[in-house]
Amino acid sequence: MAKKCWDKMISQDINRDDLVVVATVIKSHGLKGLLKVRVETDNPKRFLPGESLLLVLANRIQEATVESFTPQNKYGLLKLAEISSIEQADPWRGAELAIPDSRLEPLEPGRYYTFQLLGISVISQDNQQLGVLSRIEDMPSGDIYLVKGPKGEFYIPAQGDIIQQIDLDKKVMVIRDAEGLR
Incomplete structure (x- = not known):
């Protein structure tokens, strides 16, 4: 059973152009709802326990909290607090994990994301x-x-x-x- 807070969708007022993808869900992994993700950031802080990420899939955007992350080269196993079973994880296959661009750290002049x-x-x-x-x-x-x-x-x-x-x-x-x- 999903946690009550998981039932709430994030406001659809979020402009997807203001989101930066940090990983993509490849598939579920195991019975406890882990997600195998392809990492698309070089900032490991994005996956620290307690960090907030947005799951973006089609017309759904939901906030989720990182519980744990195990890196595996350009991939990783991600456990989100709101997902506790394979049944909850499977629908997120192909989803992007994103953050608002307002959370990006400023870069030196001449450097770009x-x-x-x-x-x-x-x-x-x-x-x-x-x-x-x-x-x-x-x-x-x-x-x-x-x-x-x-x-x-x-x-x-x-x-x-x-x-x-x-x-x-x-x-x-x-x-x-x-x-x-x-």
């Missing part, structure tokens, strides 16, 4: 559309950005002088034209 960069347009210095930043890959030497464009895919390094400007308001990244990038 992944969600801020994914989907932005990448253009050359002469204003030629090159593509859209579609993935960020973590490499030993530093992050690289995968850009998908009309002429195919190409990578650009996140460090160095290739990136000239990032304008989050206009959702555009300007890169220096360099041989071998396209």
